[in-house]
Amino acid sequence: MDAIVTDRLTLSYGSVNALKEVTFAVHRGELYGIIGADGAGKTTLFRILATLVLPDSGQAWVDGYDVKAQYREIRRRIGYMPGRFSLYQDLSVKENLSFYASVFGTTIKENYELIAPIYSHLEPFARRKAGNLSGGMKQKLALCCALIHKPSVLFLDEPTTGVDPVSRQEFWDMLGDLRSRGITILVSTPYMDEANRCDRIALMREGEFMQVDTPQHIIASYRDELWAAESDNMFRLLGDIRHFEGVKRCYTFGVEHHFTADATVVERLRTYLAARGYKELTIRRVAATIEDCYMQLEDKYHG
Amino acid sequence: MDSVIKVEELTKRFGNFTAVDHISFSVQRGEIFGFLGANGAGKTTAMRMLCGLSRPTSGRGMVAGYDIETQYEDIKNNIGYMSQRFSLYEDLKVWENIRLFGGIYGVDEKEIKHRTDELLAELHFEKERNAYVKSLPLGWKQKLAFSVAIFHRPSIVFLDEPTGGVDPATRRQFWEMIYAAAEQGITIFVTTHYMDEAEYCNRVSIMVDGRIDALDTPRRLKSEFGATTMDEVFRALARHAGRKE
Known part of the structure; x- marks a missing residue:
C-alpha cells in the first residue's frame, strides 16, 4: 500500500x-x-x-x-x-x-x-x-x-x-x-x-x-503560446497589453509581463505599442513555468 | 523630488548586539522602495524605528516630515501600515473595520462616512459592506486591508511582507493596487521574500548583518552583480552574511 x-x-x-x-x-x-x-x-x-x-x-x-x-x-x-x-x-x-x-x-x-x-x-x-x-x-x-x-x-x-x-x-x-x-x-x-x-x-x-x-509533465501540458514583454513604463504596458484584442491573459512576471496570444496577434500588438511611444520595447517567446501553469488554471476556474 | 524618508547613520543596539548598524538612505515621494534582507538581518528593527515604534541608539532620521527621535507620535499619525500577520479585525464587519481605523487615525466622523462610500464603490464592495471580514476571500481581504492602511491619506505606507503565503494570482492583484497607489503619489515602503516582487520596485535595498550592502534600481543591481534575476543578487549578498541569527 x-x-x-x-x-x-x-x-x-x-x-x-x-x-x-x-x-x-x-x-x-x-x-x-x-x-x-x-x-x-x-x-x-x-x-x-x-x-x-x-x-x-x-x-x-x-x-x-x-x-x-x-x-x-x-x-x-x-x-x-x-x-x-x-x-x-x-x-x-x-x-x-x-x-x-x-x-x-x-x-x-x-x-x-x-x-x-x-x-x-x-x-x-x-x-x-x-x-x-x-x-x-x-x-x-x-x-x-x-x-x-x-x-x-x-x-x-x-x-x-x-x-x-x-x-x-x-x-x-x-x-x-x-x-x-x-x-x-x-x-x-x-x-x-x-x-x-x-x-x-x-x-x-x-x-x-x-x-x-x-x-515536468505539468509544464509540458501548457498549451498556450506564451510571451514576455518589457519596456520603459511597465505599469502602463500591463493595461495596454491586457486590453488588446486577441490577448487572452496578461500578468506581471518579475522584470517582465507574461501574456498569451497567437503569433499574428503579437505582430499587430507590436505595431500598436510602437505607435503608443514605448521605448526599449521587447517582446519574446518564452517557455512556461509552474507559476504560468497555476495562472492558467486560475483563469479556467473563473471561466 | 522631495524625500519622504531620509535617514543618516541610523543605529540600534540591544546590549552589545548591533541590530541596525549605521544605515543611511532616502526614499523619494511616489517611489516603490523594496526593503530586502535575510531573516535576522535587521529589517524589522529598522522598520520599527521608521514607524516611530522604537528610538534609535544613534543616528538621525525624518519620516513624512517628522523627526524619528522627537516627533514619533506625529509619525504614527502620518503613515500607513499593513502586514500579513495583522491588518483587519476578522470579527468586525467591513464597514466597522473602516470606521475603527479611520477613527484611530483621527479622520472625522462625517469624512469617514463619505470616504467609506467612496472606497466601497471603488473596490466594488458595496454588497459586502455588512459582511464579516472573516467571510471574505483572501484576495478581497488584502485589497480591503491595503485600502484601510491608506484611508487617512498618508504620504507613505509601510507594507511588512504583505504577500507572505499568498497565491500567485492574488499576489499580482495586490501589486497592481500598489502600482496604482504609487501613481497617485503615495510612497510605498515594502518588505518581501518574493524576489520577483523585488523586480516591481523602483529601487531596492538589501540588508546584510544590520547594514545596507546594496541599494539601487533592480536593473543596475543585476548588472553590477552580473546576475539575470534579483534572486541571484540576493543570494550573492546573503551568502557572505556572518550573522546567522
Whole structure:
C-alpha cells in the first residue's frame, strides 16, 4: 500500500467546504508537494491525515493505517510540522528537542544520526530560547522536533512561508536528504519555485486538487503560446497589453509581463505599442513555468 | 523630488548586539522602495524605528516630515501600515473595520462616512459592506486591508511582507493596487521574500548583518552583480552574511 491514500475526503466548516472529495495517493519515499494559497484547504487536509480532525465523509490511510480506527498507530509513525505553532517559545532549543523526544519515548541521543545534518546548524544556539530564533532557524528546529522519533511519513505544512530565499534553499536541501533516506514527505507551499523540487505536485484551490503530476509533465501540458514583454513604463504596458484584442491573459512576471496570444496577434500588438511611444520595447517567446501553469488554471476556474 | 524618508547613520543596539548598524538612505515621494534582507538581518528593527515604534541608539532620521527621535507620535499619525500577520479585525464587519481605523487615525466622523462610500464603490464592495471580514476571500481581504492602511491619506505606507503565503494570482492583484497607489503619489515602503516582487520596485535595498550592502534600481543591481534575476543578487549578498541569527 502507498504511504498515504485518501478516498473522497470531504470536510466542511459551516457553509465553507474546506475539502471536496479529495482522492490521491503518495508513494513510499516520495516527496509530494501541495501547491496552493491560504484557504485552499491544505491545512485541513494535513489535520485529517495527522489524525487531529475527522472528515465528514471519505477515508484515508497513512502508512497502511486507517485515520479513524487506527489513529494511535499513525501518531507513532508520523512527524507533523504545523504551519503556525509547533515550538515552545519559552523553552530553549535543546529543551524543545528533549521534550519532543520524551513525548515519543525516545532520546535525542538515540536518533541523533537522523537529525545531525540539520541540528548541527542549531547547536551553537542550543541554550537560546526558541522565541528568540528568527524564521529560518525556527523552521530547522521544528523540523528536528518532527523527526526526533524517526517517523516514516513527514507532514510539513508551509514550512518556508516567511523564510528568506537562502534559508528556503537550505531547508529544501535538507528535505532532499531526508527523502534519500526513504522518508515519505508531504509538504505544502505557496512558493511556485519550490514545486520543481518535488517528485510530484498537486495544484490545489478551494478544497480541490486541480491538477496532479510531475512538475515536468505539468509544464509540458501548457498549451498556450506564451510571451514576455518589457519596456520603459511597465505599469502602463500591463493595461495596454491586457486590453488588446486577441490577448487572452496578461500578468506581471518579475522584470517582465507574461501574456498569451497567437503569433499574428503579437505582430499587430507590436505595431500598436510602437505607435503608443514605448521605448526599449521587447517582446519574446518564452517557455512556461509552474507559476504560468497555476495562472492558467486560475483563469479556467473563473471561466 | 522631495524625500519622504531620509535617514543618516541610523543605529540600534540591544546590549552589545548591533541590530541596525549605521544605515543611511532616502526614499523619494511616489517611489516603490523594496526593503530586502535575510531573516535576522535587521529589517524589522529598522522598520520599527521608521514607524516611530522604537528610538534609535544613534543616528538621525525624518519620516513624512517628522523627526524619528522627537516627533514619533506625529509619525504614527502620518503613515500607513499593513502586514500579513495583522491588518483587519476578522470579527468586525467591513464597514466597522473602516470606521475603527479611520477613527484611530483621527479622520472625522462625517469624512469617514463619505470616504467609506467612496472606497466601497471603488473596490466594488458595496454588497459586502455588512459582511464579516472573516467571510471574505483572501484576495478581497488584502485589497480591503491595503485600502484601510491608506484611508487617512498618508504620504507613505509601510507594507511588512504583505504577500507572505499568498497565491500567485492574488499576489499580482495586490501589486497592481500598489502600482496604482504609487501613481497617485503615495510612497510605498515594502518588505518581501518574493524576489520577483523585488523586480516591481523602483529601487531596492538589501540588508546584510544590520547594514545596507546594496541599494539601487533592480536593473543596475543585476548588472553590477552580473546576475539575470534579483534572486541571484540576493543570494550573492546573503551568502557572505556572518550573522546567522
